[in-house]
Amino acid sequence: MNKVVFITGATSGFGLETARIYAKNGYKVIALGRRASRLEKLKDEFESGVIHPLVVDVRDKNAVFEAVKNLEFKNIDILVNNAGLALGQDSVKDANLDDFEVMIDTNIKGFLYVTKAVLPLMNRGGTIFSIGSVAGNWPYAGSNVYGGTKAFVKQFSLNLRNDIRGSGIRVTNIEPGLCKTEFSLVRFGGDTAKAEAPYADTGYVKAQDIARIIYEISNLPANVNINRVEVMATTQSWAGFFFEK
Numbered sequence: 001m002n003k004v005v006f007i008t009g010a011t012s013g014f015g016l017e018t019a020r021i022y023a024k025n026g027y028k029v030i031a032l033g034r035r036a037s038r039l040e041k042l043k044d045e046f047e048s049g050v051i052h053p054l055v056v057d058v059r060d061k062n063a064v065f066e067a068v069k070n071l072e073f074k075n076i077d078i079l080v081n082n083a084g085l086a087l088g089q090d091s092v093k094d095a096n097l098d099d100f101e102v103m104i105d106t107n108i109k110g111f112l113y114v115t116k117a118v119l120p121l122m123n124r125g126g127t128i129f130s131i132g133s134v135a136g137n138w139p140y141a142g143s144n145v146y147g148g149t150k151a152f153v154k155q156f157s158l159n160l161r162n163d164i165r166g167s168g169i170r171v172t173n174i175e176p177g178l179c180k181t182e183f184s185l186v187r188f189g190g191d192t193a194k195a196e197a198p199y200a201d202t203g204y205v206k207a208q209d210i211a212r213i214i215y216e217i218s219n220l221p222a223n224v225n226i227n228r229v230e231v232m233a234t235t236q237s238w239a240g241f242f243f244e245k
Helices: 013-024 036-044 061-069 097-121 144-163 183-187 192-199 207-218
Strands: 004-007 028-033 051-055 076-081 122-131 170-176 228-231
Touching: 004 013, 013 028, 013 036, 013 076, 013 207, 028 036, 036 051, 061 097, 076 097, 097 122, 097 144, 122 144, 122 207, 144 170, 170 207, 207 228
Parallel strands: 004 028, 004 076, 028 051, 076 122, 122 170, 170 228
Antiparallel strands: none
């Protein structure tokens, strides 16, 4: 019987590539996202019955629970809780409060809705992947609320593992550094020049790299739980502390 993976934010970036790698390896993929046309395009890449699109905004609590309740699959082996975003890079003083609310609603509340809805369907021996960020571990200019949301994802994931001990379900927090996806394009409101600048000459991590890490971890022996994985480009490292003089 095919295993089933549930992936949020499956229309681009990590979610899209993770959906592809599981689909190519014989899994049934429940692909959740807001953009129906992209989900249909993903569905068309594979044979009938492989990709099962769900057009849902994770910020809509009722829609999330209704969609999960109506799934044709009543057992899920892997959850990849990937949907998330950053908006802007202004200081707290200058930032748009609406952007803060969208990040909190998506990265924290939407993340919780999906976890709460899917967890009762998870099979023993399954794996939950939370997509965090190095921004949840280390501060950097303009990361304020985004970094705070990813710190929440990390700490919640560690506590979730404690909550479900004895269930045989594993929990892993994936913490990417500089990865080239639509992330920066969204962050900078579609400004291509600003979005491309962080990646210039960096040897950035690709979405396919993160997808491969997720896939490989999910196929480790059942007695192995990887708590956290911080992933950076080989060229990326942390500089020293900043001193105001």
